[in-house]
Amino acid sequence: MKLVYSAAVLSVFSLALLPTGASAQVPGEPTFADDIAPIFYESCVNCHRAGEIAPMSLISYQDARPWARSIKNKVETRAMPPWHLDRDIGVQDFLNDPSLTDDQIATIVKWVDAGAPQGNPANTPAPPEFAPSDAWQIGEPDLVVQFPAYEVPAAGPDLFGDLFTNFGLTEDRYITAIQTKPVGDKARQVVHHALSYAVEQDESGERMGGGQFLVEYASGKQAEVYPEGTGLKLSADTEARLSYHLHSVGEPIDAVVELGINFLPAGTEPEHIRYSKQLAGSHGQTIGVLDLPAGAVSRSDGYARFNKAAKITMFQPHMHMLGTYQCIEFIYPTQPVRAETVNCASFDYNWHMNYNYSKDSMPLIPAGTILHTSTWFDNSAGNRGNLDANNWIGAGQRTIDEMGFAWIGWYDMTDEEYEAEVATRHEARERTDEEN
Ligand code: HEC
Known part of the structure; x- marks a missing residue:
C-alpha cells in the first residue's frame, strides 16, 4: 500500500517537472489545450480568475493543473459550477442554468484520469474578455442610488442595521431590472448580504414600516431581470432602505453599496406587476x-x-x-x-x-x-x-x-x-x- 502511494506522489511530481507542452499524450485522450480550456472558459473562469470570488484561477494550464483531482471531484458531483437544483425532481428548464452537460463532465473526468495532459499549447483558445468585476450586469442603469458609506471596523461582531437614501424620482416608475452591489473589491469582502426596499412615508414624514422588497445582494447572487411584460412599481414618494449585514475582515473598510435600476419608459405601465x-x-x-x-x-x-x-x-x-x-x-x-x-x-x-x-x-x-x-x-x-x-x-x-x-x-x-x-x-x- 505504501509503495503504491509513493508511486502516485512521484508521478504527480514528475508531471509537474515536465517542460511546458511536453506532457505525455495518448491520441484520443482529451487535452487541456484542445478540450478542457474551451469548457473552463465557457463555464468556470467567470469566477475562477485573478481578483474574482473563486479561490484559484483556471485560465492557464499551469493554473489549473494542480487542481485536477479536486476539479474531477467537483464536476462529477456537480458541485461546480454552482447549481444546486435536484435534477431528479420537477421542472428542469431554467433561464440561467450554467450546468455542464454529461459529455463535458465525462471529458473532464477522462482528462484527469489520463494525468491531465496539456496537449499542444498553441491550440489553447484565447481566454474570454471580461467586464470589470464590479460592472453592472443589467447594462448602464437608468438610475443609480448610492447608500451612505458604513465604516466597518477591523474587528468586531457582525453588524446589522438600515441605511437610507432618496430615489429622487419625480413620478411613479416601473422597474424592469435591478441589481445591488458593493462598490469595489474591499466593500465586497465586508458586505455579507444586503436587502433593498422602497419605504413609504406618512404625511408627517414618518417612515411607514419596512417597505416593499426590491432586491437582495448576497455572495453568488446575480442581478434580477424581470420577465418581459412585467414590472415592479416604484412610487415617487418612497425612500430607499438598505437592510445590511456586514462583517469585519481584519482591516477597517468603508462599505458603500449601490442600487442600479432600469425602468420602463416614463408614463408606461407593464402588463403585469x-x-x-x-x-x-x-x-x-x-x-x-x-x-x-x-x-x-x-x-x-x-x-x-x-x-x-x-x-x-x-x-x-x-x-x-x-x-x-x-x-x-x-x-x-x-x-x-x-x-x-x-x-x-x-x-x-x-x-x-x-x-x-x-x-x-x-x-x-x-x-x-x-x-x-x-x-x-x-x-x-x-x-x-x-x-x-x-x-x-x-x-x-x-x-x-x-x-x-x-x-x-x-x-x-x-x-x-x-x-x-x-x-x-x-x-x-x-x-x-x-x-x-
Ligand atoms: C459562480 C462562480 C463559479 C463558477 C461559475 C465556478 N466556480 Fe468553482 N468555485 C467558486 C468558489 C467561490 C469556490 C470556493 C467556495 C466553494 O467551494 O463553494 C469554488 C471552488 C471550486 C473548487 C474547489 C477548490 C478547492 O478548494 O478544492 C473547484 C475544484 C472548482 N471550484 C472548480 C470549478 C470548475 C471546474 C468550474 C467550471 C466547470 C467552476 N468551478 C465554476 C466559484 C465558481
Missing part, C-alpha cells in the same frame, strides 16, 4: 419558529396561500449555515386534493442561487393554490457548516440562527388569463406529442 417575496417559512412567517435539536437532522414545513391565479417566475431557497435542502410543492384547490412537487434544491450557505424558470416552464397555479415548503436542517457533527453540534438552534436574524423560507417571484393573473395560458400550454404539448 411582478412580486418577489419571502414565503412559507415555518408557521407561515418569514422567520417563524424553528426547533432544531442538537446533533440531529430535522425538517420544517411552511405554507402560503395564493389568493389569485399566478405565474411563478423564480424560486430561491433561503436558509443559513445548517440548511441543507428545500422542496417547494403546490397543493391545488381541487377535489380530491392534488399536489405536485415543483422543485427541490440542495443548499449551501456560500451560494444564494436564483432559479429563474424559462418562459414555457414557469409554473401556472390557479387561485387558492397553497405553496408548501419543506426545509431540511443538519444540526449534527456530520455537517461541515455546523460550528457546534452540541447546541440547540432556533430561528433568527443572525448567521448562527436559522431561517427556512423560499423567495418566490411571481405575477398575478386573472382567472381568464390563467385558463387561456393553460389551454395554450396544452395545445403546445399535444403538438409536440404528435410530432414525436
Whole structure:
C-alpha cells in the first residue's frame, strides 16, 4: 500500500517537472489545450480568475493543473459550477442554468484520469474578455442610488442595521431590472448580504414600516431581470432602505453599496406587476419558529396561500449555515386534493442561487393554490457548516440562527388569463406529442 502511494506522489511530481507542452499524450485522450480550456472558459473562469470570488484561477494550464483531482471531484458531483437544483425532481428548464452537460463532465473526468495532459499549447483558445468585476450586469442603469458609506471596523461582531437614501424620482416608475452591489473589491469582502426596499412615508414624514422588497445582494447572487411584460412599481414618494449585514475582515473598510435600476419608459405601465417575496417559512412567517435539536437532522414545513391565479417566475431557497435542502410543492384547490412537487434544491450557505424558470416552464397555479415548503436542517457533527453540534438552534436574524423560507417571484393573473395560458400550454404539448 505504501509503495503504491509513493508511486502516485512521484508521478504527480514528475508531471509537474515536465517542460511546458511536453506532457505525455495518448491520441484520443482529451487535452487541456484542445478540450478542457474551451469548457473552463465557457463555464468556470467567470469566477475562477485573478481578483474574482473563486479561490484559484483556471485560465492557464499551469493554473489549473494542480487542481485536477479536486476539479474531477467537483464536476462529477456537480458541485461546480454552482447549481444546486435536484435534477431528479420537477421542472428542469431554467433561464440561467450554467450546468455542464454529461459529455463535458465525462471529458473532464477522462482528462484527469489520463494525468491531465496539456496537449499542444498553441491550440489553447484565447481566454474570454471580461467586464470589470464590479460592472453592472443589467447594462448602464437608468438610475443609480448610492447608500451612505458604513465604516466597518477591523474587528468586531457582525453588524446589522438600515441605511437610507432618496430615489429622487419625480413620478411613479416601473422597474424592469435591478441589481445591488458593493462598490469595489474591499466593500465586497465586508458586505455579507444586503436587502433593498422602497419605504413609504406618512404625511408627517414618518417612515411607514419596512417597505416593499426590491432586491437582495448576497455572495453568488446575480442581478434580477424581470420577465418581459412585467414590472415592479416604484412610487415617487418612497425612500430607499438598505437592510445590511456586514462583517469585519481584519482591516477597517468603508462599505458603500449601490442600487442600479432600469425602468420602463416614463408614463408606461407593464402588463403585469411582478412580486418577489419571502414565503412559507415555518408557521407561515418569514422567520417563524424553528426547533432544531442538537446533533440531529430535522425538517420544517411552511405554507402560503395564493389568493389569485399566478405565474411563478423564480424560486430561491433561503436558509443559513445548517440548511441543507428545500422542496417547494403546490397543493391545488381541487377535489380530491392534488399536489405536485415543483422543485427541490440542495443548499449551501456560500451560494444564494436564483432559479429563474424559462418562459414555457414557469409554473401556472390557479387561485387558492397553497405553496408548501419543506426545509431540511443538519444540526449534527456530520455537517461541515455546523460550528457546534452540541447546541440547540432556533430561528433568527443572525448567521448562527436559522431561517427556512423560499423567495418566490411571481405575477398575478386573472382567472381568464390563467385558463387561456393553460389551454395554450396544452395545445403546445399535444403538438409536440404528435410530432414525436
Ligand atoms: C459562480 C462562480 C463559479 C463558477 C461559475 C465556478 N466556480 Fe468553482 N468555485 C467558486 C468558489 C467561490 C469556490 C470556493 C467556495 C466553494 O467551494 O463553494 C469554488 C471552488 C471550486 C473548487 C474547489 C477548490 C478547492 O478548494 O478544492 C473547484 C475544484 C472548482 N471550484 C472548480 C470549478 C470548475 C471546474 C468550474 C467550471 C466547470 C467552476 N468551478 C465554476 C466559484 C465558481
